[in-house]
Amino acid sequence: MMVLISYDVAVTSTGGARRLRRIAKECQNYGQRVQYSVFECVVDPGQWARLKHSLETIMDAELDSLRYYYLGKNYRNRVEHVGANPSRDVDDPLII
Amino acid sequence: MMVLISYDVAVTSTGGARRLRRIAKECQNYGQRVQYSVFECVVDPGQWARLKHSLETIMDAELDSLRYYYLGKNYRNRVEHVGANPSRDVDDPLII
Numbered sequence: 727m728m729v730l731i732s733y734d735v736a737v738t739s740t741g742g743a744r745r746l747r748r749i750a751k752e753c754q755n756y757g758q759r760v761q762y763s764v765f766e767c768v769v770d771p772g773q774w775a776r777l778k779h780s781l782e783t784i785m786d787a788e789l790d791s792l793r794y795y796y797l798g799k800n801y802r803n804r805v806e807h808v809g810a811n812p813s814r815d816v817d818d819p820l821i822i
Numbered sequence: 823m824m825v826l827i828s829y830d831v832a833v834t835s836t837g838g839a840r841r842l843r844r845i846a847k848e849c850q851n852y853g854q855r856v857q858y859s860v861f862e863c864v865v866d867p868g869q870w871a872r873l874k875h876s877l878e879t880i881m882d883a884e885l886d887s888l889r890y891y892y893l894g895k896n897y898r899n900r901v902e903h904v905g906a907n908p909s910r911d912v913d914d915p916l917i918i
Contacts, residue, residue, distance in 0.1 A: 809887035
């Protein structure tokens with residue numbers, strides 16, 4: 727299934743940039759980074775359980791939020807992109 | 823219909839913060855700001871045509887991107903939120 731993951735990180739907080747870097751790394755095991763803090767992942771239920779657990783371990787739940795959208799299999803008909811290249815950040819190692 | 827709008831803005835570019843503020847204002851006419859640059863809007867086709875046009879006029883297509891997810895009517899079953907309050911920014915006037 728496709729899961730859209732949006733991560734709202736307090737990047738100015740201590741460790742915020744590092745958390746985003748770690749979240750990106752986890753998500754990119756299963757999909758692509760389509761915007762700075764938006765990831766589209768294709769996972770089976772077992773992979774999703776593991777990924778979700780990893781993300782929620784990395785995040786700071788007091789400061790950050792994760793929002794998951796379960797888009798099913800007909801996902802490609804549901805998305806439209808406008809503007810700058812969606813993959814421009816995929817190869818960005820986010821070394822800050 | 824429900825449209826999830828994710829705006830990847832180059833906030834460090836000239837006018838970036840202003841563009842985000844304007845995008846937020848447009849989106850909040852039709853829904854809520856659920857994360858810093860993620861909005862969930864409920865629109866009919868005419869409203870969506872107008873909103874989409876407004877957003878794409880405001881954005882800088884060379885620097886920013888907009889990503890739309892058309893989530894239909896069964897939207898509420900598709901979303902899950904973890905962490906900080908999803909509405910924490912809704913009342914933020916984003917006056918920078």
